[in-house]
Amino acid sequence: MKKAKIWLLVALASVFLLVGCKQSQKETTTLREDPYYQEKFLMGTYVRIRVYDEGKEDALKPAFDRIKALADKITINQEGSEVDAVNAQAGVKPVKVSDDVYHLLKTAYDYSEETNEAFNMTIGAITQLWRIGFDDARKPEQSEIDNALQHIDYHKVIFDDQEQTVFLQDKGMIIDLGAIAKGYITDEAVKVLKKEGVTSAIVDLGGNVFVLGHSPRGEDEPWNVGIQDPNQARGTTVGTIKEANKTVVTSGIYERFLEVDGKKYHHLFDSRTGYPFDNDIAGISIVTDKSIDGDALSTSVYAMGTKAGLEFVEGLGDGTEAIFVTKDDKVYLTKGLEDNFEIGADSGYTLGNRDDL
Incomplete structure (x- = not known):
C-alpha cells in the first residue's frame, strides 16, 4: 500500500485516526480531501463527526440531532432524563420509557448477566458516591461504600x-449507563449517516470511534486507526491498526481519576x-462491529485483567478483537x-509475550 504524502492527525478523545489525504488513482467515488466537520460538547465530552462524501454536509445536522436527543434521555443527573425518572421511582413504581431507552436497558441487563457483573448496569450507587470526573469527586468512607454495595x-x-x-425493586438502586450509552449513541449516529447516503465518515463520541466506509486515500483503502497511549496526553499513540466499517472503543486509567494521598483512583x-x-491493565481497546458492544466489552474485559481478557475476547468468535496496554509498558494483542x-517506533512500548502472562 502506498503511503499518502500528507497525513492528517485527527485527535479523537481516547482513540484517534490517522487519515491519509491523497486519493488513489483508482478512486471512483466522490470523496473530499477535507471533510465536512462539526463538533459539539455533549455528555461531558467533545462529539465530532467528519463526513467525506461530496455534497453530504447536510447529513451532519440530523446525526447531531439524534445524538442530543438520545443523550437527553439516557444521561443521569440531567433534567428530562428517562433513566433519572426510573431511578427516582426506585422501590416505588415502574416507569414507562421510550423504545430507545427500553432497548438500551435490556441490552445493559444482558451484558450484566453475560459478563458475570464485570459490567453492571446498577453500579450507580457507587459511581454517584465517588463522583470521579466531576468537581466534587472524593474518596468515600468505607461505611458509605459498604452501604452503597x-x-x-x-x-x-x-x-x-x-x-x-x-422498575427498580430496591429504593436505593441507581442505574448508570455510562459504560454503554456512548456506544449505543455512536451506532445510532452512524445509522443516521447511512440513511442520509453517507458512505465515508468518522464518528467520535469521546473515545467511541466508528470508521464508516473507506478512507479518502482510495477505493477499498481502510482507515489507519491510532490507539491511545494510556500514559500520555490525547493524541499520543502506542501503535496503529487498519480498519473499515469498524468501531474502536478504549477504556483506561488515563484522564478521569481522583488522587488521594498520592494514590490514583480511576473511574x-x-x-x-x-x-x-x-x-x-493501563488501557484496553476493543475492535468490533457495533460500538455498543465495544463500549460494554471495554469495561468488562478491563475487569478481567490481561490474561483472562485475551482468552475471553478470543472466545467470542465473532470477529471482535482487543489491544491491551499494560502498566509495565507491554502491548498484547488478540x-x-x-x-x-x-507498534509505534518511538512509543516506548514493546509487544508482550503471551506465554509470560
Whole structure:
C-alpha cells in the first residue's frame, strides 16, 4: 500500500485516526480531501463527526440531532432524563420509557448477566458516591461504600415488555449507563449517516470511534486507526491498526481519576468491592462491529485483567478483537490483530509475550 504524502492527525478523545489525504488513482467515488466537520460538547465530552462524501454536509445536522436527543434521555443527573425518572421511582413504581431507552436497558441487563457483573448496569450507587470526573469527586468512607454495595443488584431491575416499563425493586438502586450509552449513541449516529447516503465518515463520541466506509486515500483503502497511549496526553499513540466499517472503543486509567494521598483512583469500578478495578491493565481497546458492544466489552474485559481478557475476547468468535496496554509498558494483542497492529517506533512500548502472562 502506498503511503499518502500528507497525513492528517485527527485527535479523537481516547482513540484517534490517522487519515491519509491523497486519493488513489483508482478512486471512483466522490470523496473530499477535507471533510465536512462539526463538533459539539455533549455528555461531558467533545462529539465530532467528519463526513467525506461530496455534497453530504447536510447529513451532519440530523446525526447531531439524534445524538442530543438520545443523550437527553439516557444521561443521569440531567433534567428530562428517562433513566433519572426510573431511578427516582426506585422501590416505588415502574416507569414507562421510550423504545430507545427500553432497548438500551435490556441490552445493559444482558451484558450484566453475560459478563458475570464485570459490567453492571446498577453500579450507580457507587459511581454517584465517588463522583470521579466531576468537581466534587472524593474518596468515600468505607461505611458509605459498604452501604452503597447493598444497592447494587441488576437482578432487581424488572422489565415489563408489554407495558414497556422498568422498575427498580430496591429504593436505593441507581442505574448508570455510562459504560454503554456512548456506544449505543455512536451506532445510532452512524445509522443516521447511512440513511442520509453517507458512505465515508468518522464518528467520535469521546473515545467511541466508528470508521464508516473507506478512507479518502482510495477505493477499498481502510482507515489507519491510532490507539491511545494510556500514559500520555490525547493524541499520543502506542501503535496503529487498519480498519473499515469498524468501531474502536478504549477504556483506561488515563484522564478521569481522583488522587488521594498520592494514590490514583480511576473511574472503572468493581461492583463487588466498590473500588476501582486493580489489575495489570493501563488501557484496553476493543475492535468490533457495533460500538455498543465495544463500549460494554471495554469495561468488562478491563475487569478481567490481561490474561483472562485475551482468552475471553478470543472466545467470542465473532470477529471482535482487543489491544491491551499494560502498566509495565507491554502491548498484547488478540490473535486476529497480530498481522494488523503496527507498534509505534518511538512509543516506548514493546509487544508482550503471551506465554509470560
